[in-house]
Amino acid sequence: MNKTLIAVVLASLSFGVFAQQSGFVSPDNTGYTQGGFKGPTPGLSNIQQAKSLRDDSWVVLEGNIVRQIGHELYEFRDSSGSINVDIDDKRWQGQSATPSDKVRLEGEVDKDWNSVEIDVKNIRILK
Known part of the structure; x- marks a missing residue:
């Protein structure tokens, strides 16, 4: 039972780390941007x-x-x-x-x- 509980906790923690890394990938492939879109805006x-x-x-x-x-x-x-x-x-x-x-x-x-x-x-x- 304890091993199952530990496995569930570790799986949920690692999922949170991977979820935070997603986002918009910039066109120049410099990585992920944080804080919103960076690019052309309507003139x-x-x-x-x-x-x-x-x-x-x-x-x-x-x-x-x-x-x-x-x-x-x-x-x-x-x-x-x-x-x-x-x-x-x-x-x-x-x-x-x-x-x-x-x-x-x-x-x-x-x-x-x-x-x-x-x-x-x-x-x-x-x-």
């Missing part, structure tokens, strides 16, 4: 580009929220045009913006049959 887009992307594509936009259209629905504008953005109340995280404030929005393109809007996941007021 800054504009509204014209965002409208041509596939549904659920990730975008980063900078411009101004010019008006509120409805609850959690706003018009956003940059130098290439305007688009409706859906910003859940929780995404504001205590920040306030006016039409003259430049903001950075990160989110997903949300395409329906005849409309395109951005589902905002993160908003930051730029100084």
Whole structure:
């Protein structure tokens, strides 16, 4: 009985060691990375580009929220045009913006049959 218990304990401890070693292998085969992905990130887009992307594509936009259209629905504008953005109340995280404030929005393109809007996941007021 004691040998069985010792074998189970040793097996579970060694499994934990092997489980911690898994992760993303970098393309240059330098080993495992710890702490998240290291590589290219989505660059800054504009509204014209965002409208041509596939549904659920990730975008980063900078411009101004010019008006509120409805609850959690706003018009956003940059130098290439305007688009409706859906910003859940929780995404504001205590920040306030006016039409003259430049903001950075990160989110997903949300395409329906005849409309395109951005589902905002993160908003930051730029100084």
